[in-house]
Amino acid sequence: MPARKKPESPAPLPAHGKAATINDIARLSGVSKKTVSRIINHSPLVRKDTREKVEALMREMGYVPDPMARGLAFRRSFLIGMVYDNPTAQYIVNMQYGALDALRDSGFELVVHPCDSRSPGYIDGVRRFVQQQKLHGVMLVPRASEDQALADMLAEIGVRYTRIASVSMDEPSRMVVTHDRNGAAEAAEYLLSLGHTDIALITGPAAYRSAIERTDGFVEALAKRGIELPRSRIIEAGYTFESGVSAAEKLLSGKQRPTAIFTGNDEMAAGVYKVAMRAGISIPRQLSVVGFDDSPLASRLWPALTSVRRNTRDTGRIAAAMLIHPDGGNPLTAASIRPHLVIRDSCQPPE
Incomplete structure (x- = not known):
């Protein structure tokens, strides 16, 4: 009788407590290291059954590819x-x-x-x-x-x-x-639809293209409806809460206050809220405010802030x-x- 063939012993597992390597995955799955690398990098050159077998083994072993090693x-x-x-x-x-x-x-x-x-x-x-x-x-x-x-x-x-x-x-x-210009134009059209004509704008830094686009979109939308925004009603600020406070103080300290303010972002709108509250000006009864970005801050202010949403x-x-x-x-x-x-x-x- 021919001698019975000895069963192959299973490939040894990594030492206890030692993380599996790409060499371990290749050895235990019976494929080349190059094949494992292709699977890691989502190459289409690997058969589906091989990919599934190797991916299952990687999950079982808790194997995570080393980004630095892949980069090398x-x-x-x-x-x-x-x-x-x-x-x-x-x-x-x-x-x-x-x-x-x-x-x-x-x-x-x-x-x-x-x-x-x-x-x-x-x-x-x-x-x-x-x-x-x-x-x-x-x-x-x-x-x-x-x-x-x-x-x-x-x-x-x-x-x-x-x-x-x-x-x-x-x-x-x-x-x-x-498309910031379009969002600012929509804010202008909304304020006009409510009947506002004495409107002010707190814009971001002139060095930012976004500030230019939001300013131009807002001003042009008003102009199309016959409303010209005076320079005295446009205040350049810095996209920060503190700069919003400073700009609002200039706009709300005079006898003839605007009935609405559009701000280039929600942080500056929050600054307007602070100045209005300090001056006893009711939002929205005496002052309407619109922001830009629709950040989480917009819904947390009271009253909740109307704002232009661009999904960041x-x-x-x-x-x-x-x-x-x-x-x-x-x-x-x-x-x-x-x-x-x-x-x-x-x-x-x-x-």
Whole structure:
């Protein structure tokens, strides 16, 4: 009788307490390390049954790919950078949440780089950040996204990037356009529909393209209805609560107060609320207020603030997704986020 073949002994498991490696996954699943790498990177060159077997083993072993090791193998990191120069904390937080939504389960991670675009060396600082981290791509958030020199530098060093801005400023495949002008025009039309004619505007810094677009959209919409906004009714502020307070003090301290104020963001609208409350001015009975961004602050103010919503979280999600799926959209058309007015309790017809 021929000798019975001895059964193969199972492949040894990793030592107790030691994390599984890609070599362990390859050995235990009976495939090559290259096949495991292809599965990790979602390559279509792997058979479905092999992919399912290896993915099941990775889940069972609690195996998590090392982003740095993957980056070395592909001569790049699996990191997406977010570069911003923006004074509004909630806006940045919402943008990060959106980017993380897009990156979830993709193998990519998010790293952030705040900067001061007024500093003469800030572009060199962004260059060092990108090169040291070996970034796969970069999201540029206003106001940094509006700087053509920064975009040119990224193109020069061969880094993929997306720009978020109120108007298209680059190739469509690199743009997420937020159409701020349209949102501001809708706010103007709403105040006019209530019967307001003595209206004031607190705008953001003139260095921000978003502030220019919101100002122009609001002023032009009033002009189409025959209402000219005097320069004395336009106050430039800084997109911050404190600057909103300062601007509101100028507008509400005189004998002839406006009956309505539109602010370039919700932080400045909150500043208007503070000054009005201190002066005994009732919102909305004596003063209607409209903000912009529809941040969580808008619904928390009392009375709840009417505000132009442009979904910041969706904006961040789309910008990040464009970096990790560059072929997923229409390269002839920039991605768009369309704003719309959310009506709450802060406006009524003038007395």
